[in-house]
Amino acid sequence: MVRKNAQEVENKNPFFTLEDFKSIEMIIDGLNSTSQVKIPGGVDAIQLVQILPDGVWIEVPPKSCAMGHTLSLHIIARWLAPQPAEKEYVETQLHILGVIEQIEESKRGRPQVRLKFRQFAQEHWDSLLDYFTQKQLSLNELIKVTRK
Amino acid sequence: MANDVAPFTEAELKEFLEKRTVVVVCAQPASAKSVRKLAMQFGARVDLTLLCETFEDAKKELSSRPVHLLIADLHFDKNLGLELVELQASKFPNRLEIASIMMCGDPSSSTSGMLADSDIEGVLIKPFNTENFKTVLYSSMANKVKPSPYWRLIENGKTLFNADDYEKAVTVFESAKKLDPKPALAFYYLGQIHRKKKEYTQAVQVLEDGLKLEPKDYRCLSALLDIKMEIVDYPGAYDAAIRLHADYPVSIRRILDLVKLSIYNKKYGDVVDYYEIFKQLDHKDPMITRVIIAGMLVCSKYFSLQGKKAQALEVLNNTSKIAIETLIFRIEVLRYYIETGHVREGEVYFNGLPDDIKAQRDGQIAALELMNASGQSGQLVQVGTKMIADGIHTAKVYKMMIENSKKLGRSGTNIKILEDEAKARFPEDFE
Known part of the structure; x- marks a missing residue:
């Protein structure tokens, strides 16, 4: 196979490997604890948009929540572990409980809400954020080396 | 190296950005506002930093004025933000003065390859934070502020x-x-x-x-x-x-050529790799779909000829999923089930096809081929006779009819009539 044969080539790029470009597998199930409306993972699932110091901006299905509502997120994520490692994948699960402090409606896209964290497991959250930071760095490097 | 990141200070970046036009193109106002706020934090001027919520608005904006820094969503329904990059570049003689940053969710390997293949200077992954935005902005402006x-x-x-x-x-x-x-x-x-x-x-x-x-x-x-x-x-x-x-991920743009190369060079097993990439694509181009299906079918036949029946079947089952999902080559997939000896699996696949497909001319012929492969001679002759009467005349139908009539021990007169008809209609096939 093209890539597998080629991996035998010496002098690997020191900044990234092909494995760095495999995407994360992430499911986010949500529950609006105020209205008791479930927001299941899937095509119309919640998506993380922006990380804030005390919370996160997320994209949600229309009419799934309102200002002041409490939202509970259950995130299950799995990604390739940086090698060498004992396990091939890093897996993490975390619960986040937060309050909606801002809503931005969109004419075309889905609404985005700012969720201020009330309860969350810092260690698991940081592990997830580390994945995105690492991916960002690998992608920066890819763009840089392909333009030299 | 001389072309590595040119060092510049925050003040120099600010001075560079405050004289230039920045356009943020994002369907979600919250993201757009956040990105604009961040750009302004690093020097972009409020009156020169514009927001576009739609792809059409962005096209108008980029057509009407020179835009130095474009920060846009990669995906807008069926449109790609990369189209805006071309539009932005058309207003400048080269890219010394301009930079483009695409925003997207965690990109797949092939999307990363496509972005590497483009002219953009940076990619901002969602979810982002201020630090990641700064990193992307700085690396994107590396050859602009102080080239x-x-x-x-x-x-x-x-x-x-x-x-x-x-x-x-x-x-x-x-x-x-x-x-x-x-x-x-x-x-x-x-x-x-x-x-x-x-x-x-x-x-x-x-x-x-x-x-x-x-x-x-x-x-x-x-x-x-x-x-x-x-x-x-x-x-x-x-x-x-x-x-x-x-060392580099495969770009979507290249999949077509790479599948062709695998086939031309008889490296059929490679196609399975490309199928894995194809599966992750957000938008499956019909041409790429056709090439992947065709490549997978050839690959299944190759595995079958090598005696690797289980692998051949796995490839066929994956191919049938794409064929059903995309409505492309559905009958051809069935033929490969038959050709590689997976008749029972072919029957299950065929039974799952919509009735209108089965009723079509090709669908009826494929059904006859299934009967032929599974040894249902009696049913084949019965159905085949009706098909011929209905005007479905192909050399393959006649061949199956003659062979199975002989197997059933039908009268010589019936077989002679079929053979004469076949010779008259398809002289080259029935010499």
């Missing part, structure tokens, strides 16, 4: 190259070669000039010279593959693909 002399010459050479002024462009790129210890990009453009002039041998030589200095240079490897495809040197192109994708 090195090497980079200036490269961009000037590109302007001449794009204007087809090859003679002057060669002089500029030759000068650039002296300004950097590993000037692979200068070699890349010199190779492209030879390619434009159809001097393929020289083009390959120049690119290989560049690769001696920088063995993993993306542009040189990529151009080598393009040239080998252009001159129909498929073994050479396959080797170039191996070199390129040893």
